[in-house]
Amino acid sequence: MAEYIAQIYEYLFSGTMISNLIASILLVPLGFILRWILVRSLANVEIRSPELRLRWTIQIRNMVFALVTVALLLIWSSELKTTAISLVAFGVAIVISIKELITCVTGSFLKVSTRAFSVGDRIEVNGLRGDVIDQTLLTTNLMEIGPGDNLHQYTGRILTIPNCLFLNNSIINHSITHDYAIVTFSVPVKADANWQDHESWLLDAANEICEPYMDDARKHWQKEHDILADLPKIEPRVSVQMKSPDELDMVVRIPVPNHQRNNNCQLILRKYLDNKQQAALKEKDTKQQSPQQST
Numbered sequence: 588m589a590e591y592i593a594q595i596y597e598y599l600f601s602g603t604m605i606s607n608l609i610a611s612i613l614l615v616p617l618g619f620i621l622r623w624i625l626v627r628s629l630a631n632v633e634i635r636s637p638e639l640r641l642r643w644t645i646q647i648r649n650m651v652f653a654l655v656t657v658a659l660l661l662i663w664s665s666e667l668k669t670t671a672i673s674l675v676a677f678g679v680a681i682v683i684s685i686k687e688l689i690t691c692v693t694g695s696f697l698k699v700s701t702r703a704f705s706v707g708d709r710i711e712v713n714g715l716r717g718d719v720i721d722q723t724l725l726t727t728n729l730m731e732i733g734p735g736d737n738l739h740q741y742t743g744r745i746l747t748i749p750n751c752l753f754l755n756n757s758i759i760n761h762s763i764t765h766d767y768a769i770v771t772f773s774v775p776v777k778a779d780a781n782w783q784d785h786e787s788w789l790l791d792a793a794n795e796i797c798e799p800y801m802d803d804a805r806k807h808w809q810k811e812h813d814i815l816a817d818l819p820k821i822e823p824r825v826s827v828q829m830k831s832p833d834e835l836d837m838v839v840r841i842p843v844p845n846h847q848r849n850n851n852c853q854l855i856l857r858k859y860l861d862n863k864q865q866a867a868l869k870e871k872d873t874k875q876q877s878p879q880q881s882t
Contacts, residue, residue: 784866
């Protein structure tokens with residue numbers, strides 16, 4: 588027993604062990620200093636998009652973390668080799684106990700390798716919907732959007748999603764491009780003789796709200812079309828769906844700047860209600876004038 592303790596003592600206080608410990612202790616603050624320098628340098632670069640600046644900041648953090656990890660592995664490589672065999676059995680037990688962590692790391696590699704989304708994109712996975720604001724090796728943070736599927740406003744909550752969800756669930760990316768997106772929402776109406784009026788009121792409202800940025804959206808869409816050949820047409824459109832024998836759904840599809848999704852949908856709905864109200868008042872005035880003209 589005393590001999591075994593002496594061997595451990597000799598190993599711990601050998602020159603190689605002490606030099607490795609010193610190198611490891613110095614490496615960590617150097618990593619923080621490198622990250623600070625890179626982030627400060629990025630702050631001096633003119634970047635118009637806040638999402639792009641946030642994306643680069645997260646990439647710098649992850650890159651420095653990866654460099655520090657690789658450097659630590661190189662420093663302790665000889666010690667790791669000598670203890671590798673004895674750690675096999677221990678490693679199997681660790682793998683079983685941290686299975687969820689391993690699946691999270693695997694999910695992280697899956698989303699990176701497939702380029703499913705990036706910071707600033709609006710995604711939906713397993714019923715969770717929001718804008719990506721941060722990514723790590725184990726989790727992804729979303730600024731939640733809702734409530735429900737038809738609203739595009741922030742709820743004020745941050746969702747932390749384990750990356751293992753990306754292995755068994757489909758990822759829906761609502762951001763086709765970085766500047767503009769296609770948004771759809773439904774307006775229920777009665778299936779009567781006036782359904783075409785509702786379609787016209789909605790389309791007029793959508794064209795009026797989208798008109799200020801349509802030229803820029805068309806130019807942007809044309810650039811993206813050279814890369815993504817199957818992009819849908821960008822003009823506002825109203826489709827009709829039969830919800831029940833007595834009810835229709837007017838499905839409105841519009842292009843919107845990524846930062847104006849909920850605002851533009853609300854403006855179109857309010858303009859549609861105004862058009863509907865004005866038409867009703869005009870019809871009422873016509874009915875009131877008809878008896879007077881007949882007399």
